[in-house]
Amino acid sequence: MHDxxxxxxxxxxxxxxxxxxxxxxxGGMPMGPVGPTxxxxxxxxxxxxxxxxxxxxxxxxxxxxxxxxxxxAHLALFGYDPLHYTVGRGALAAAGVGLDLQPxxxxxxxxxxxxxxxxxxxxxxAGRIGTAEAAPLVERLNRIQLPGVExxxxxxxxxxxxxxxxxxxxxxxxxDTDPQQTGVPPRPVRARTPQAExxxxxxxxxxxxxxxxxxxxxxxxxxxxxxxxxDPALPRFGDWFGLHAVAIAVYPMYKGVARxxxxxxxxxxxxxxxxxxxxxxxxxxxxxxxxxxxxxxxSKGEDGDFYGKAKIIEQVDRALPALLDLKPDVLIITGDxxxxxxxxxxxxxxxxxxxxxxxxxxxxxxxxFGETACAQGGLGTFPAVQTxxxxxxxxxxxxKFGA
Amino acid sequence: MHDxxxxxxxxxxxxxxxxxxxxxxxGGMPMGPVGPTxxxxxxxxxxxxxxxxxxxxxxxxxxxxxxxxxxxAHLALFGYDPLHYTVGRGALAAAGVGLDLQPxxxxxxxxxxxxxxxxxxxxxxAGRIGTAEAAPLVERLNRIQLPGVExxxxxxxxxxxxxxxxxxxxxxxxxDTDPQQTGVPPRPVRARTPQAExxxxxxxxxxxxxxxxxxxxxxxxxxxxxxxxxDPALPRFGDWFGLHAVAIAVYPMYKGVARxxxxxxxxxxxxxxxxxxxxxxxxxxxxxxxxxxxxxxxSKGEDGDFYGKAKIIEQVDRALPALLDLKPDVLIITGDxxxxxxxxxxxxxxxxxxxxxxxxxxxxxxxxFGETACAQGGLGTFPAVQTxxxxxxxxxxxxKFGA
Numbered sequence: 001m002h003d004x005x006x007x008x009x010x011x012x013x014x015x016x017x018x019x020x021x022x023x024x025x026x027g028g029m030p031m032g033p034v035g036p037t038x039x040x041x042x043x044x045x046x047x048x049x050x051x052x053x054x055x056x057x058x059x060x061x062x063x064x065x066x067x068x069x070x071x072x073a074h075l076a077l078f079g080y081d082p083l084h085y086t087v088g089r090g091a092l093a094a095a096g097v098g099l100d101l102q103p104x105x106x107x108x109x110x111x112x113x114x115x116x117x118x119x120x121x122x123x124x125x126a127g128r129i130g131t132a133e134a135a136p137l138v139e140r141l142n143r144i145q146l147p148g149v150e151x152x153x154x155x156x157x158x159x160x161x162x163x164x165x166x167x168x169x170x171x172x173x174x175x176d177t178d179p180q181q182t183g184v185p186p187r188p189v190r191a192r193t194p195q196a197e198x199x200x201x202x203x204x205x206x207x208x209x210x211x212x213x214x215x216x217x218x219x220x221x222x223x224x225x226x227x228x229x230x231d232p233a234l235p236r237f238g239d240w241f242g243l244h245a246v247a248i249a250v251y252p253m254y255k256g257v258a259r260x261x262x263x264x265x266x267x268x269x270x271x272x273x274x275x276x277x278x279x280x281x282x283x284x285x286x287x288x289x290x291x292x293x294x295x296x297x298x299s300k301g302e303d304g305d306f307y308g309k310a311k312i313i314e315q316v317d318r319a320l321p322a323l324l325d326l327k328p329d330v331l332i333i334t335g336d337x338x339x340x341x342x343x344x345x346x347x348x349x350x351x352x353x354x355x356x357x358x359x360x361x362x363x364x365x366x367x368x369f370g371e372t373a374c375a376q377g378g379l380g381t382f383p384a385v386q387t388x389x390x391x392x393x394x395x396x397x398x399x400k401f402g403a
Numbered sequence: 404m405h406d407x408x409x410x411x412x413x414x415x416x417x418x419x420x421x422x423x424x425x426x427x428x429x430g431g432m433p434m435g436p437v438g439p440t441x442x443x444x445x446x447x448x449x450x451x452x453x454x455x456x457x458x459x460x461x462x463x464x465x466x467x468x469x470x471x472x473x474x475x476a477h478l479a480l481f482g483y484d485p486l487h488y489t490v491g492r493g494a495l496a497a498a499g500v501g502l503d504l505q506p507x508x509x510x511x512x513x514x515x516x517x518x519x520x521x522x523x524x525x526x527x528x529a530g531r532i533g534t535a536e537a538a539p540l541v542e543r544l545n546r547i548q549l550p551g552v553e554x555x556x557x558x559x560x561x562x563x564x565x566x567x568x569x570x571x572x573x574x575x576x577x578x579d580t581d582p583q584q585t586g587v588p589p590r591p592v593r594a595r596t597p598q599a600e601x602x603x604x605x606x607x608x609x610x611x612x613x614x615x616x617x618x619x620x621x622x623x624x625x626x627x628x629x630x631x632x633x634d635p636a637l638p639r640f641g642d643w644f645g646l647h648a649v650a651i652a653v654y655p656m657y658k659g660v661a662r663x664x665x666x667x668x669x670x671x672x673x674x675x676x677x678x679x680x681x682x683x684x685x686x687x688x689x690x691x692x693x694x695x696x697x698x699x700x701x702s703k704g705e706d707g708d709f710y711g712k713a714k715i716i717e718q719v720d721r722a723l724p725a726l727l728d729l730k731p732d733v734l735i736i737t738g739d740x741x742x743x744x745x746x747x748x749x750x751x752x753x754x755x756x757x758x759x760x761x762x763x764x765x766x767x768x769x770x771x772f773g774e775t776a777c778a779q780g781g782l783g784t785f786p787a788v789q790t791x792x793x794x795x796x797x798x799x800x801x802x803k804f805g806a
Contacts, residue, residue, distance in 0.1 A: 029765045033456050037765070062804055063409070064785060065792030069805035082805065083409050089806045227806070340765075346803055348796045349765050350783065371781065372768045381783025 002084045004240045007389060007398070011242040016329035016395040018243070019280070019290045020387070022077065023316060024070065024254075025298030027338025027351040027371065031306055038301070038341060039352060040370035042310040044317040046324075047333060047354065047369040054331075054356035056366045057379025059387065061337045067348045070298075073336035074257045076384040078237055078291075087260060088172065088229020093162045096256030098265075099154050101231035106170045106199055109227045110153070110161040111178065112137060112220035115211075119185045119222075124178065126159045126220040134159060137220055144209045146202050156252060163225065165203070171196035176226035177207065186224055236262035241388055242397065245289035248276045254293040263291060273319040277326075284326050288395075292323075298346075301339030309341050330394045331356040332387065333369070350374075350381055357394035405487045407643045410792060410801070414645040419732035419798040421646070422683070422693045423790070425480065426719060427473065427657075428701030430741025430754040430774065434709050441704070441744060442755055443773035445713040447720040449727075450736060450757065450772040457734075457759035459769045460782025462790065464740045470751040473701075476739035477660045481640055481694075482791040490663060491575065491632020496565045499659030501668075502557050504634035509573045509602055512630045513556070513564040514581065515540060515623035518614075522588045522625075527581065529562045529623040537562060540623055547612045549605050559655060566628065568606070574599035579629035580610065589627055639665035644791055645800065648692035651679045657696040666694060676722040680729075687729050695726075701749075704742030712744050733797045734759045735790065736772070753777075753784055760797035 028037035062068045062082050071092050072082030090107035094100075101107065112126035112134060138161050141153040149167035156162055173196040177186045189207065191200040203225070210223045237245055239262075247258030250271045258265055264287070268279035273294055280290050294316055300309035323331070333356075338349040352374040355361055364378030375381070379390075392398050431441035465471045465485045474495045475485030493510035497503075504510065515529035515537060541564050544556040552570035559565055576599040580589045592610065594603040606628070613626045640648055642665075650661030653674045661668055667690070671682035676697055683693050697719055703712035726734070736759075741752040755777040758764055767781030778784070782793070795801050 029763075033761070034766045058783065063792065064789040065794075065796035065801060066409075066413070066804045067796065067801065069803055072805040086805070092806060343763065347763070348793075348801070350781070371765060375767055375781045375783060376779050381785065 010399045012397050012399050017288050018330040018391045018395050019328040021292045021333045023294045023297040023335050025301045025339025026335025027349050029340035029342040031342050037371045038309040042313040046317045046320040050356040051369040052367040054361040055364050055379050056374045056377025057353045058350035058374040058381050059353050059384040061384045065348050067346045068337050077387050078261050079388040081385050087232045089227025090229040091232055092256050095259045096252030097154050103231050106165045106172045108163045108225040110163050111224040112159045113222040113224050114219050115222035121182045129159050140213045141210055170199045172228040172230045174228040178224035178226045234261050243289040244287050246287040247291045248279050249293035251295045273316045277323040298339045301341050304341050304344040306341035330391050360394045413801045415800050415802050420691050421733040421794045421798050422731040424695045424736045426697045426700045426738050428704045428742025429738025430752050432743035432745045434745050440774045441712040445716040449720045449723040453759040454772040455770040457764040458767050458782050459777045459780025460756045461753035461777040461784050462756050462787040464787045468751050470749045471740050479787040480790050481664050484788050490635040492630025493632040495659050498662045499655030500557050506634050509568045509575045511566045511628040513566050514627040515562045516625040516627050517622050518625035524585045532562050543616045544613055573602045575631040575633045577631040581627035581629045637664050646692040647690050649690040650694045651682050652696035654698045676719045680726040701742045704744050707744050707747040709744035733794050763797045
């Protein structure tokens with residue numbers, strides 16, 4: 001499923017509104033051989049009522065057995081087959097901080113790091129220095145100039161930054177300098193192809209200069225680069241699906257993916273689900289597709305915090321009435337992948353999927369939102385990349401195919 | 404799904420062990436409008452405990468509505484899309500008896516047959532002569548020489564043999580000589596393309612010579628050839644999935660498929676499930692993937708013997724504790740296709756699938772291993788060709804995809 005050519009002639013505009021509410025890493029597992037998952041354990045009267053009224057199912061994020069990163073998992077939900085549309089980590093990070101990408105740019109994720117007197121890595125994250133501490137160091141790095149190339153460094157969060165080169169003849173086919181271990185020096189930037197040799201040389205010059213500018217720093221006296229990539233030039237979500245879309249996310253990464261597919265990204269105050277739903281209310285008339293991203297379900301899952309994850313789900317549930325008050329025509333509540341607290345990591349397990357559409361969702365005798373109910377739901381088990389056509393159909397935005 | 408390029412960068416080696424236990428033709432049907440299937444009727448306390456602990460699902464062997472032969476059905480379980488990777492019957496038969504195939508070889512399955520005085524077929528299986536009776540006749544056929552071509556005949560079982568031609572310019576694009584009926588003479592070998600004319604001529608010469616050498620035989624005085632094919636040159640299972648794999652099968656056909664994908668094939672004493680599990684125990688430290696094939700579920704299904712099929716399933720269930728004692732990390736119990744006793748033949752029905760992996764299988768409120776429970780299981784309904792990525796994921800052998 002590489003493009004949606006077959007949808008284009010079927011698209012129909014109307015004023016119906018679609019909400020895609022993503023609880024990151026929603027899918028879970030029991031903490032023992034049997035028992036409830038995080039979602040099943042959580043007290044979620046609102047979601048359960050939506051489940052009773054709507055249709056459940058479960059999605060395969062990328063392919064069976066594949067535990068996806070958040071980038072590919074979200075691309076799938078947006079209709080971009082992640083096995084076809086690959087987005088480099090550098091490009092994701094750049095988009096996340098709003099650093100625009102043009103064809104030919106080369107971007108990388110950067111870390112400040114601590115090096116010892118012999119140049120060996122002591123700490124790959126420079127003692128996790130804070131955002132405030134890193135800001136002036138990023139400013140220093142922005143002073144570095146390279147011949148014939150525009151160089152931009154942008155802070156991300158804490159010890160992380162993004163580096164962008166813009167110019168003629170750049171090529172991102174480069175190996176990371178981050179060796180992913182301590183006790184060894186950073187690697188030089190190495191070209192994987194002859195076409196990338198010039199870019200490698202420029203970047204090695206940049207790294208040497210950066211090291212020199214940071215030499216007086218007790219913790220952040222080195223830099224590591226990885227995920228060299230370029231503009232993925234993704235087709236635009238709005239064009240594919242005939243939607244005017246906005247993303248309401250707290251974390252840069254998710255804003256970034258949304259920007260890469262051409263969604264607007266909303267600025268708003270606060271960081272709770274209630275704040276996000278209030279932000280949606282504020283721009284409700286302006287858009288017809290709302291991607292709302294809740295991060296902390298995933299974070300709690302990665303921490304192995306079963307009850308903490310359940311509590312975040314309950315927090316979303318309590319806030320949901322404000323979203324329902326907006327009267328969305330289609331509301332999808334799902335995850336981008338599973339992050340079972342039991343496994344403390346992203347996993348390949350199917351993801352619970354709830355589709356609520358008062359006019360058109362076929363009820364399926366499932367009355368609770370949870371993994372087991374979803375496995376028996378009316379939508380069956382399906383690839384996440386099929387989410388968007390389902391959303392469009394239930395919003396009355398697809399005409400009949402054929403006569 | 405033609406290859407597994409996207410898995411390659413995710414593969415991670417470890418010491419976890421995967422067992423794929425295939426009960427041939429496992430899927431069944433009730434004998435009337437309602438009632439239990441063979442698997443549901445069988446008393447299987449061990450499998451039921453595994454089902455309670457693990458996750459169920461059902462597979463589509465090749466494509467919906469397709470009743471597959473054992474060759475394609477097994478290829479699918481091994482990750483080879485049978486609509487893409489076609490293996491001729493001759494090649495399967497050759498592999499089954501350990502006759503090696505090289506690119507350019509042409510192989511065929513052969514039957515001894517009974518012809519009347521006018522050369523018409525009286526019995527396509529030569530009165531089902533036994534293996535011992537056929538052996539000296541195969542020796543006679545091995546005396547036949549053809550110009551510029553190495554000819555090898557190998558006995559299979561009873562009235563069946565395999566014929567292999569090895570030489571330059573051979574082409575397998577040939578029609579069967581077996582007309583699949585009696586009362587008519589065998590057909591000549593006919594080329595389907597001009598490129599195969601030379602091979603057809605050589606084979607017709609071989610058939611004439613064979614007939615001459617067998618003229619004194621009361622029953623086996625003729626030969627029929629079918630399934631002309633060549634080395635399918637399949638990618639190697641071990642390379643695709645990063646596994647060192649062994650097949651523990653009783654019947655030549657299944658050893659053959661395993662050999663074609665590059666698995667080792669184990670010699671062992673006995674032919675019961677208990678013997679097969681004992682054989683697995685013997686080589687347990689040497690491999691990380693064990694394909695164990697139980698044939699008789701399918702044979703009983705083809706005989707229309709509902710209770711007999713259930714008894715074989717119970718026999719496997721009783722033997723299973725010995726396999727579990729080996730502490731596999733992932734155990735999959737499934738069939739290659741359905742063979743409902745009710746239909747006395749292979750069928751296209753979905754196949755029950757049980758995945759047991761103590762650390763990672765998500766329980767799904769299913770407590771019995773059977774068709775209805777599997778249709779409601781947590782894995783949903785999925786193509787059999789997706790079995791291997793699931794097995795790898797549950798064995799911790801796949802890294803995360805993307806960031």
